[in-house]
Amino acid sequence: MKEDVTIHESDALLVIDMQYDFLPGGALAVAGGDTIVSGINRLIAGFHDNILPVVFTQDWHPPNHASFASQHEGKQPHDPVDDPSGRIGPILWPDHCVQGTKGAEIHQAMALDKATAILRKGFRPSIDSYSAFLENDKRTPTGLQGMLKELKVQRVFTCGLALDYCVYNTAIDAIDAGFDVIYVIDLAKPVGAPEGIVERVLDEMCQKEVVFTRLDHVVV
Secondary structure, three states: OOOOEEOOOOEEEEEEOOEHHHOOOOOOOOOOHHHHHHHHHHHHHHHHHOOOOEEEEEEOEOOOOOOEHHHOOOOOOOOEOOOOOOOOOOEOEOOOOEOOOHHHOEOOOOOHHHOOEEEEEOOOOOOOOOOOOEOOOOOOEOOHHHHHHHOOOOEEEEEEEOOOOHHHHHHHHHHHOOOEEEEEEEEEEOOOOOOOHHHHHHHHHHHOOOEEEOHHHEEO
16 A cells, blocks of 8 residues: 555546446445545545546446346346456446436536546447446447547546446556556445455456555645
8 A cells, every 4th residue: 555645747537437326326336335425526626726637437328238137038137147258247237327317427426527528438238348448348449548648647546436347447457558557445445246356356456566545645
C-alpha cells in the first residue's frame, strides 16, 4: 500500500460504473457500493480543481444482452457460462443497466458536473465490456486509450464498481496500454462471485505492478 501519492499534470481519474443497478436496491447490487460515493466525489474534486481529466464509465446494455441469464434457457444469474472466447463470461448476470432505464443512470449524488467525459460500454448485444479500455474480446477498443493519449495522460487512478470485475479489468488493460495505474482500494467494492475471485484479481494486479493506495493517502 503506497502512501503520499501526489497527483500531477499527466494524471487522469477513471470513475467506473457508479450506477443505480450496482448500488443497494439495484438489479446487480454490490454490497456497500453506496458507501464510496462521497469519497469518490472528494477525489473528483481534487482532479477537477487541478484541471485534470475525470472520466466516468457507464454500462449501457441492450435488453437482449448476451451476458444476461435471461437470454440463456435454464440459466440463473451467477451461473457459469461456457464461453471460451471470454466475450460474455465467466458468469451470467441478472438483467442490469439496460439502456434508458433508471438502473443504468449514474447515481445523482455523483459529481457529474465535474466530468470531462462519460464513456458508455457494453452496448453491443453479443459482447460484454468490463474494462473501460477494451471489450471482453480484448480486441475491440472503447476509444478511451486514444483519448487519454491525446490528452498526454501517463497515469490513471481507478475507483468505483466493481472491484473484482470492471475496475480490475480497467486497471489491467490500462497497464497493458502503457499507463501507470493507481488503484484507490477503499473506493471500490467487490461482487465476490465466483468464490475466490477477489484474492485472484488482487494477486494478478500486484503481479502487473498496479499500485494500491487509499483516499487519505492521495495528495491533491
